[in-house]
Amino acid sequence: MTPKPRPTYSVIAKEAGVSEATVSRVLNGDDRVDQERAAKVLEVVERLGYKKHRAATALASGRTNLIAVVIDNDLSVFSDPFWGTVTSGISRVLMENELQTLLMVTSVSSVDGPVAHYLNTGEVDGAIFFQLHKDALVRKLAKTGLPIVITGSPHAATDFVFVDTDNFGGGHAATKHLINRGCKKVAIIAGDIETVAGHQRLDGYHQAYRELGRVPAKTLTAYGDYSYESGKREMTRLLNEQPDIDGVFACNDLMALGAIAAIEERGLTVPGDVAVVGFDDSLVAQTSRPGLTSVRQDIVALGEAAAELMIAQLRNEPVEPRILPTELVIRESA
């Protein structure tokens, strides 16, 4: 009926004929302990199925074995499968390393809010943030020495540890593919240019043009907000102004689908008249008709990388930001 009473150091120590201090040493890998005694302790630990009490350990050592994953409530958390997938990757890797994932879905905005306070006071050993609009909070926390990893690129060129998809490379590959398949006039529907990811995808587009020795006309760049509607709206506008556009790189799949709808409404065909490439290779890209050619990012790997960078920091190992490669998945739309 009540939780199984757990053994404590006192029991282990008695059973193994040593002091509690020695038990602690053995269990924390202090190698100054006599081989035989250590073996005896381990044997008892094994036999009794002993596991340390988290709270007691945390209190005494100051380390909690808890890593916070902070997700801003203000973002489109509720509809976006992205963060959930990343988080599952994070959690799995952390668990394999005896760390637990503390999930905080909350409004991160305030530098002095409860989250800030919470992270500031040793309640967790580290924090993994999802890309933020403002990084004032993170900046402040970093000053306290709290290990931090950011999923997504931070705004300024700081020395934050981060993991991100190769947005630039993805944008470049998408555009290049359109050019290679013979498109003469490739437009782009960019996403929120305020985000680093949005900007980098646009940069990749420019780079692909540059390699041809050309510069895309400013009028070929449209700005959406990652929604289906914005994709459709912008595509309609682009085609009104420049009917000879024959390729489009939309910076996410939803906008790409919107663009396809706009193109077909005009009586044109995809990819016959206009080829379309999206970004994310989400479920909608796989199930739409025509199937959407899209830039795939390995989202689980992103989470795993974030966790690995956190673990490296905790071990005081040198840490470099990690950029994960993308892959162009070719379907019917381009």
Next chain:
Amino acid sequence: MTPKPRPTYSVIAKEAGVSEATVSRVLNGDDRVDQERAAKVLEVVERLGYKKHRAATALASGRTNLIAVVIDNDLSVFSDPFWGTVTSGISRVLMENELQTLLMVTSVSSVDGPVAHYLNTGEVDGAIFFQLHKDALVRKLAKTGLPIVITGSPHAATDFVFVDTDNFGGGHAATKHLINRGCKKVAIIAGDIETVAGHQRLDGYHQAYRELGRVPAKTLTAYGDYSYESGKREMTRLLNEQPDIDGVFACNDLMALGAIAAIEERGLTVPGDVAVVGFDDSLVAQTSRPGLTSVRQDIVALGEAAAELMIAQLRNEPVEPRILPTELVIRESA
């Protein structure tokens, strides 16, 4: 550079001119404390921005303020946006109640595995499980008195506390809608019948027929696995065998899209020749063409309800399982 040193009871007590015991009483709502002294303590707490040390509190009180959210790694965790959305709802509500979410993405299979041990030994105050294939573990944990909530219906008719979408009602509404719009021969592509949700949706389909005083032919029931491919395959088969089918209820959106593909490949139109209804009202339902009529479940609300039931249990309030209503979202496909 180092984390801000936090005040402790000893500081508060000294500052307020009382004992640490009294500080504890005030902070834990023990009302036997003199008004003035209590006020003084609260003033000091406020002024110093004091927050309890989690580990110390947990060690002394035996309560951790941690709720585990356990997700089986074996499930389709990595692609399914469902659990992430539910979890965000859970986390938000828990946080509002000063509880933290401990996320465990792991293989739950073993009754004696690390998860079992972890949950079994007072490391968390409660656990929220996602629908499981086998509930042996949950059953065992429940015996220890650990508060548990299950997201999704448990298999047997047990007294577990759970929250779930009204799958029966959703299946009923979907089928009814098809019948009402004039379909004479409505088929169903059921999902995994092993899951309770899958079974309930099928039951809802039957019920709608029953209300007409009819019983659907067995041959009108096909079984898929929730994938696009299975939807397409089963729809093709159904139409081969019974070309006069004029309505289909697919038990999730992906299978519905597969069905639509099969129908159109055959040269038939949706909804002209065959009307189609899906389940989930996921992103793909909203962006597909024709737009997919689908049964919407409020996934965030599901998470919130799970958290609320957990909190009620912790407060020793009476708790009833919660079934959340669905809503039929009508688009072009039916």
Next chain:
DNA sequence: TGAATTTGTGAAATCGGTTTCACGCCTTTC
């Protein structure tokens, strides 16, 4: 008015680990 409660309070024990410190024993060193 005196005895019996009730009430508010602080000292101290407690939760289960970690870490400091001092001690005894054994090896070097000159």
Next chain:
DNA sequence: GAAAGGCGTGAAACCGATTTCACAAATTCA
């Protein structure tokens, strides 16, 4: 052969809260 140094060890302090217990003061009851 004595002083110096190193090593393994356990006793005890410590982490920061909660809770028990005893006691004095205030209240109630007879």
